[in-house]
Amino acid sequence: MTSDNFDIAxxxxxxxxxxxxxxxxNHINAPLQAPVATTVSAQSLRGLLSAIIENVATLKALNLPVDQRDMLLLHLLEKHIART
Incomplete structure (x- = not known):
């Protein structure tokens, strides 16, 4: 290994x-592939919400327009919460 190889690597x-x-x-697909919350509990909802917030934050960091997508995100959340 030499410093000459650094630029190549x-x-x-x-x-x-x-x-x-x-x-x-990958960050658009991640919330779509999130597991369904089988129980309506604070822990399962927090996990799902955290996953979505993390991916939205990454999309914002990539300078993608995600601020006008609230209805889509709410729909995703609803689809990943099991009805009891």
């Missing part, structure tokens, strides 16, 4: 992991 990492399209798709 760094560029390979950037090429592989700095794909905004893939990152965006």
């Amino acid at each position: 760094w560029n390979l990492l950037i090429k592989r992991y700095d794909d905004k399209w893939v990152i965006t798709a």
